[in-house]
Amino acid sequence: MKRSPETVDSQRSPTAQAPFPAIKVENIVKRYGTFEAVKGVNFEVAEGEIFGLLGPNGAGKSTLIRMMTTLIPVTSGRAIVGGHDVVKEPNEVRNMIGVIPQALTSDQDLTVEENLSIYAKLYSVPRVQREKNIAEVLEAVDLTKWRGAQTKTLSGGMRRRLEIARGLVHDPRIFFLDEPTTGLDPVSRIAVWEMLNNLKKRRNLTMLITTHYMEEADRLCDRIAIVDHGSLVALGTPIELKQSVPGSNVVEVQFNREDDGWKSRLMALTDVTDVQSQSAGVYRVLTSNGSRTTTQLVELAAGLGEELTSLSVQNTSLDDVFVHYTGRQLRDEQVKSVFMMPPRPGAQP
Amino acid sequence: MNRMFAIVEREMRKFFRSPVLMIMSMMLPIVQLIILGHALGGHVTGAHIAVVDEDQGPQAVKVKEAFQAVAVNIATFTTIPYADELSAREDVRTGKVDAAVIIPPQFSRRVYSSNAPRLALVVDNTDQITSGAIEGEMASLVQALNQPVIQDRVIKKVALEIVEIYPYVEYMKYLLAGSIALAMYISVMIGGGMLYIDDKARGVHEGYLVTPISKLELVMGLNIAGAIKAVLSGICLTVIGSLMAGLGVIFHPEALFNLFLLILGTSIAFNGMMFLMMVRVDDPLVPRAMFGVLNTLLFFPSGAISPIGQFPKWLQYLAIVDPFTYAIHGFKSILLKDGGFVSIQTDLAFLFIFGFGTLLIATPLFKRTL
Numbered sequence: 001m002k003r004s005p006e007t008v009d010s011q012r013s014p015t016a017q018a019p020f021p022a023i024k025v026e027n028i029v030k031r032y033g034t035f036e037a038v039k040g041v042n043f044e045v046a047e048g049e050i051f052g053l054l055g056p057n058g059a060g061k062s063t064l065i066r067m068m069t070t071l072i073p074v075t076s077g078r079a080i081v082g083g084h085d086v087v088k089e090p091n092e093v094r095n096m097i098g099v100i101p102q103a104l105t106s107d108q109d110l111t112v113e114e115n116l117s118i119y120a121k122l123y124s125v126p127r128v129q130r131e132k133n134i135a136e137v138l139e140a141v142d143l144t145k146w147r148g149a150q151t152k153t154l155s156g157g158m159r160r161r162l163e164i165a166r167g168l169v170h171d172p173r174i175f176f177l178d179e180p181t182t183g184l185d186p187v188s189r190i191a192v193w194e195m196l197n198n199l200k201k202r203r204n205l206t207m208l209i210t211t212h213y214m215e216e217a218d219r220l221c222d223r224i225a226i227v228d229h230g231s232l233v234a235l236g237t238p239i240e241l242k243q244s245v246p247g248s249n250v251v252e253v254q255f256n257r258e259d260d261g262w263k264s265r266l267m268a269l270t271d272v273t274d275v276q277s278q279s280a281g282v283y284r285v286l287t288s289n290g291s292r293t294t295t296q297l298v299e300l301a302a303g304l305g306e307e308l309t310s311l312s313v314q315n316t317s318l319d320d321v322f323v324h325y326t327g328r329q330l331r332d333e334q335v336k337s338v339f340m341m342p343p344r345p346g347a348q349p
Numbered sequence: 350m351n352r353m354f355a356i357v358e359r360e361m362r363k364f365f366r367s368p369v370l371m372i373m374s375m376m377l378p379i380v381q382l383i384i385l386g387h388a389l390g391g392h393v394t395g396a397h398i399a400v401v402d403e404d405q406g407p408q409a410v411k412v413k414e415a416f417q418a419v420a421v422n423i424a425t426f427t428t429i430p431y432a433d434e435l436s437a438r439e440d441v442r443t444g445k446v447d448a449a450v451i452i453p454p455q456f457s458r459r460v461y462s463s464n465a466p467r468l469a470l471v472v473d474n475t476d477q478i479t480s481g482a483i484e485g486e487m488a489s490l491v492q493a494l495n496q497p498v499i500q501d502r503v504i505k506k507v508a509l510e511i512v513e514i515y516p517y518v519e520y521m522k523y524l525l526a527g528s529i530a531l532a533m534y535i536s537v538m539i540g541g542g543m544l545y546i547d548d549k550a551r552g553v554h555e556g557y558l559v560t561p562i563s564k565l566e567l568v569m570g571l572n573i574a575g576a577i578k579a580v581l582s583g584i585c586l587t588v589i590g591s592l593m594a595g596l597g598v599i600f601h602p603e604a605l606f607n608l609f610l611l612i613l614g615t616s617i618a619f620n621g622m623m624f625l626m627m628v629r630v631d632d633p634l635v636p637r638a639m640f641g642v643l644n645t646l647l648f649f650p651s652g653a654i655s656p657i658g659q660f661p662k663w664l665q666y667l668a669i670v671d672p673f674t675y676a677i678h679g680f681k682s683i684l685l686k687d688g689g690f691v692s693i694q695t696d697l698a699f700l701f702i703f704g705f706g707t708l709l710i711a712t713p714l715f716k717r718t719l
Contacts, residue, residue, distance in 0.1 A: 069559050071719045091561045099559040103552040108358065111367045121355035122560040168554075 021085065022047045022174050022206035023068065028077035030063050032232075037063045040077065041228040045208060045223075050106045050200055052221030054318070059229040062102065067177050068208070069099045080172055091150040095123070095325065098167035102178045103158050108152035110115035112143055112162055115151060123170035132168075136167040140202070142197060157188030161195065168199070174206045175199075181216060189213075193220050214318040224318070226325055233325045242316045245324045246273035247291030250314045255281045255295060256307040269296045281309070286320065352562040356570025364540065364578055374536035374582045375589070378528035382590055385654070386521030393482035396426040397451040399437040406457025412468065415490050416450075418529045419655050441471050448472045448483045522594045526680030527653025529586045530615060530673055534644070536582035537619040541575035542627045542636040550633050564717045570709060572620050579717045587612065589677035596684055607690055609681040616698050617678070617704030618672035625711040652681075652713065675699040 008291045023045035030038040038060045045051040052230050053061045066072045068079050070090040078085065084092040106115045113134060138144045141161040151159065160180065167175060167251040179190040180196070193216065199205055213215050218238050226234040226241075234241055255262060260283040266285050271293055274286040287293040290313040301308050402409050413428070418497055420427045429446060429540065430484060431437040437449035459466035472480040500505035548554055557567060587608055591599045598604045627636060650657060650664040650674035657665055668674045679696035682688040 065718065071555060073718055094559060094561045097559065099556075101552050103555075105556045107363060107553070108365045110359070114362060118359045119354050119556070121358070122352050122557065122562055124351055124561070126541040178551045305384055336378070 007223065020047065021045060021080075022082060023051070023208060024078075024080040025064075025068070026078040027123070028064070028067060029075045030060075030067060030072065031075040034267055037230050038067070041227070041230075043225055043232060043233045043235060046204060047206055048200070048204045049222045050196070050207045050209065050220055052217040052224040053208065053227050054212065054214070054217045054224050054322070055210075055227035056212055061212075061225045061227050063230075064227070065176050065208065065210055069097060069176050070094055088214060093172075096176045098170070098172035099236055100163050100167045100175075100177045100180055102182060104156075104163060106159060106162050106166060107259045109150065111148050111150055112138070112154070112165075113147040116161065116166055120169045121165050132170050137168045138197060140168070141165040155188075157184055158190060160184060160188070160192060162191070164195065165344050166197075168203075169238060171203075172205075174208070177207060177208055177209045179212070181211070181213065183188075189216070195217050196220060214322070218318050226322060228326045234321065238318065241318065241321045245286065245316050245320050247271075247286030247288050248316055249287050249293070250292050250316060251285040251287060251290060252310070252312045252314070253283050253285065253309075254309040255283075255301070256309050259282065266297070269293055269300070274324075284320075286316070286337055350566075351558070352620060353566040353570040353573070356557070356562075357574045358655055360571070360574030361577065364574075367451070370536065370540045370544075370578065371582060371585070374534050374539060375586055377535060378532040378586055379589065379593075381531065382521060382593065383525055386519070386524050386594070392423070392425065393479050394424045395445040396479055397445075397481055398426045398428050398483065399431040399446045400428045401434050401437045401449065402452045403434070403454045404456035407451045408460040408466070410458035411536075412450075412452060412494065415494060419486060419490065420668075425482060438471055438494050441473055444473065447476070447479050450487070456676045460485055494702040519594070522596055522685060523681075524654070525590045525594050525596065526677045527648065527651070527673075528590055529583055529680055530653065530676040531644075531648055533579045533583045533587040533612070533615050533676075534619055534673070535646070536579045537575055537616070537623050538636065538640055538643075540578040541571075541610045541620055542639075543633070545571060545624075545627055545632050545634050546630055549631060550660040558719065564715055565712060567717075568624070568708070568712050568715050572624055574617045575620045575623070576613075578614055579619060583612035583616060584609075588691065591684065598684055601687065603689070604687055607683050607693055608680070610697055611676065611683065611693060613671075614679075614700030614704065614717075615672065615676040618666045618700040618707075619675070620702075621707030621711065622672060625707040625714075628711045628714045629716070647671050651677050653677050670703075672700055672703050675703075 019258055021044040021140070023043075025041055025043050027040045027042055028038060029036065029040050041060075041064060043051075046148070049159060053064060055061050056273055063072070067074050068081055070086050070093055074087055078087075079135065080086075082096040083092045084096075086093050096339055107118075110118070116134045116137065117130065120133060125133060134147075135144070138147055143158065143161055143165060146154065146158065154162065164177075167177075177196075181192050184192065196207065196209075199218065200207060209216075209220065220240065223235065223237050224241060226230050236244065253266075262281075262283060263275050263277055266272060269285075269287075271287045271289040272285055273288060276284040276286075278284060285293060285297070294311065297311070298308065398416070400413060402413065416426075416428045419425055427445070428450075431449070434449075434451050437446070437451070440446045441449050449471040451471065453467065453469065456466055456468070458464075468487075468491065470484065472483060474480050476612050562570075588599060591597075599608070614667075626639070630636065646667070650660045650668050652668070653673065657668050657674065660668070675696040679693040679700075680691035682696070686692065
């Protein structure tokens with residue numbers, strides 16, 4: 001089931017219905033020639049909220065964030081950030097936002113402090129305030145003892161923390177982070193999540209994060225919008241989104257022998273709401289009662305004299321939410337986009 | 350203004366922290382100054398000439414003495430005695446010697462009887478420079494041998510007396526003006542064009558564009574930084590090049606001031622030109638590909654290596670709008686002639702108008718968005 005943006009909008013959580021949203025996007029469209037990268041997206045982000053845009057590469061997340069941060073012109077529709085229209089009052093918007101781009105763009109030849117100081121000057125932060133802000137943000141991202149180090153000597157995780165500090169050095173109200181943990185190892189990723197959570201608590205920052213990591217969206221965001229092919233296909237809190245998928249558990253089963261009849265046999269089990277066929281002999285069974293379905297499944301296999309290679313029961317994850325709303329897996333999409341070879345001339349699509 | 354200076358500060362900190370740009374921008378012009386200065390300006394020395402004396406008479410001895418004088422003094426060539434003409438010709442052909450002089454039998458007798466005495470010079474004309482130098486030296490040597498012992502009281506031929514208003518200018522000195530301009534061009538190309546596009550590709554500009562910096566502040570910040578880098582390169586090469594070429598004009602305060610004005614004007618003109626060309630470029634390969642083409646098209650026909658008049662008409666027209674032409678003319682006027690401010694007024698006017706004009710065109714073309 002796919003929901004239209006209007007349906008999605010009407011199911012917002014109460015936090016998003018505050019009288020003055022920090023970000024309000026109305027029917028925003030971005031077109032490159034005939035290609036529509038963003039197709040009439042609507043959403044609101046409440047003050048102090050961490051809002052996630054989740055979707056595969058090329059879904060339109062970065063285009064959306066670039067329109068909201070005045071980096072690219074809006075084709076049609078409207079985006080209000082901090083009460084200012086991004087088209088009519090771009091400088092007012094720029095003054096109140098902090099932006100962390102996808103790439104690491106701090107100058108490697110400059111020191112940590114010099115990088116921060118130059119950005120503070122670009123925002124015209126007065127000298128005394130500048131020094132105070134630099135000390136504060138360095139403390140917040142745990143880089144105080146590295147303030148004199150050249151950026152090129154820092155690890156990937158530390159450089160990402162410097163980027164975050166750079167985005168905060170002028171004390172913005174709204175913080176945009178475009179895939180803030182891409183390229184980081186799991187330990188650094190968790191450290192960045194903790195840091196962002198602390199920043200939100202201490203500074204009451206509104207954050208808009210784009211990511212293609214389900215776990216990141218799940219752990220960090222108050223609400224998540226799933227974006228696919230330039231459209232917003234679902235919006236809600238992580239719990240709301242998971243509850244919107246039929247079945248509260250996922251049973252993943254692998255049979256020793258592949259058989260076309262497995263899907264219909266599994267669908268016939270009690271409590272099963274959906275069956276997704278994966279690689280050879282592997283099925284994801286969505287069920288409202290995981291333990292009962294597992295028992296039935298084992299009995300079914302034994303009755304047919306078949307052997308189960310593996311069996312696991314999980315709660316519904318954002319992966320399932322993504323599959324439910326887009327009809328495919330986020331991870332598959334990423335792998336395909338990187339490794340899929342172009343079709344041979346004359347080959348069937 | 351503070352935002353503009355933040356851009357300048359960032360660029361200058363990077364520039365001083367990594368002096369590669371400064372070194373690279375001066376390396377090519379200095380190497381060119383040394384190599385071309387000697388290759389085109391110096392005279393050939395140490396060529397080998399085979400001498401076949403088939404006469405063995407007193408006039409042949411006189412010719413060989415003249416050869417010895419050349420070998421000992423200006424050293425254009427040294428002579429090697431050969432026994433026969435055939436082996437001498439063969440050695441010229443195979444490159445063992447650069448030329449061969451044949452003194453034919455009966456040479457002395459013909460000299461005394463004024464019966465068209467001839468010396469034969471066999472040269473390897475595939476090497477135009479060496480053969481030209483040997484031919485020139487031999488021609489003046491023969492002319493000297495032909496001088497009458499007692500001069501006529503009335504000279505019957507028309508003679509041209511040349512008066513040079515400046516001391517002899519070695520080619521290295523002539524080349525210095527071009528080398529200074531070239532160093533500044535390289536500095537602008539690498540420190541301005543290439544770094545600007547690389548920063549764009551790395552997303553550094555994305556970082557600037559989300560700040561409240563205005564289009565004018567950003568353009569001016571980038572160009573001021575580029576101009577400062579070019580001025581520093583220009584000053585360094587003026588000092589180093591003048592010392593290498595032996596030009597003392599840099600020790601005169603007025604000439605020094607005029608040189609500084611020229612360096613400033615040139616850096617603004619080059620920056621404006623480069624910014625106009627790169628303002629809509631996103632691909633880092635473009636400035637690298639353009640570097641060589643622009644260098645050849647703008648540097649060579651500007652009077653840096655040889656006079657503009659030597660080039661075809663279309664290149665002469667290009668030279669009229671080429672900032673290199675005015676920069677090089679100005680540098681030559683001060684470095685070689687110490688002509689004062691009057692001699693560079695037109696050059697300065699062109700360079701400043703060209704620089705600010707191109708910036709004026711480039712600024713509206715600069716995109717404040719991605």
